[in-house]
Amino acid sequence: MTGQVHIIDHPLVQHKLTLMRRKDTSTKSFRQLVHELSALLAYEVTRDMPMQEVEIETPLERTTGRVIDGKKIVLASILRAGNGFLDGMLEVVPSARVGHIGLFRDPATLQAVEYYFKMPSGMEERDVIVLDPMLATGNSAVAAVNRLKACQPRSLRFVCLVTCPEGIATFHRHHPDVPIYTPAVDRGLNEHGYIVPGLGDAGDRIFGTK
Numbered sequence: 001m002t003g004q005v006h007i008i009d010h011p012l013v014q015h016k017l018t019l020m021r022r023k024d025t026s027t028k029s030f031r032q033l034v035h036e037l038s039a040l041l042a043y044e045v046t047r048d049m050p051m052q053e054v055e056i057e058t059p060l061e062r063t064t065g066r067v068i069d070g071k072k073i074v075l076a077s078i079l080r081a082g083n084g085f086l087d088g089m090l091e092v093v094p095s096a097r098v099g100h101i102g103l104f105r106d107p108a109t110l111q112a113v114e115y116y117f118k119m120p121s122g123m124e125e126r127d128v129i130v131l132d133p134m135l136a137t138g139n140s141a142v143a144a145v146n147r148l149k150a151c152q153p154r155s156l157r158f159v160c161l162v163t164c165p166e167g168i169a170t171f172h173r174h175h176p177d178v179p180i181y182t183p184a185v186d187r188g189l190n191e192h193g194y195i196v197p198g199l200g201d202a203g204d205r206i207f208g209t210k
C-alpha cells in the first residue's frame with residue numbers, strides 16, 4: 001500500500017510559500033506568512049472530515065444542518081516548529097484541542113527519542129492533525145505517529161509546508177495509512193538533512209533563533 005500525498009497547489013498557498021522560501025524574508029514576515037498559510041492548510045486538511053446531520057431551529061423554523069462528527073479535532077504539534085502552525089489553524093478550527101510531542105535526535109543512534117508527550121483524553125473518538133513544517137528525513141514524523149497510534153485516534157493526517165521524496169518514502173513505509181498534506185515536494189535532502197531548495201530551518205525562521 002502506498003500512502004496518499006495531497007499537494008495543496010492553491011495560488012494563495014504557493015504565493016505565500018514562495019515568499020517564505022526567500023532568504024531575505026524577515027522573521028516578522030516569515031511568522032506572519034506561516035500564520036496565514038496555516039489557516040489555508042487547515043481548510044484543506046479538514047476538507048474530508050466526517051460530518052453528521054443535526055436538527056437545529058433557525059429564528060423561522062426547524063431544519064437540519066451538518067456539523068463535524070465526533071469529539072473535537074486534535075492539533076498535534078511536533079515541537080518546536082509545529083507550534084508555528086497553531087495560531088493560524090486555531091483561527092479556522094477554534095475549538096480544536098492541542099497536543100504536543102517533543103522529540104530529540106540521539107546523536108549516537110540518530111533515532112528520535114521522546115522527551116514530552118501530552119494529548120487530550122478521549123483520543124479514540126478524535127481526528128488528529130499532526131503538524132511539522134518540514135517532513136525531511138521523516139524520522140521524527142514516524143516516531144510521533146507511532147506514539148499517536150498507541151492512543152488509537154479515529155484518524156490521523158500529517159501536514160507540512162515542504163517535504164521531499166526521501167521524507168515521503170520513509171513516512172509512508174511506516175505509515176501508509178496516514179495521508180500527507182503539503183504545498184511542496186522539493187528535490188531532496190542535503191548532507192545535513194536539510195530539504196533543498198527548502199526554506200532553511202523552519203523553527204529558527206519562525207522563532208528568530210538563528
Ligand code: URA
Nearest residue numbers: 134136194195201202
Ligand atoms: N528541518 C528544518 O527546519 N528544515 C529542513 O530543511 C529540514 C528539517
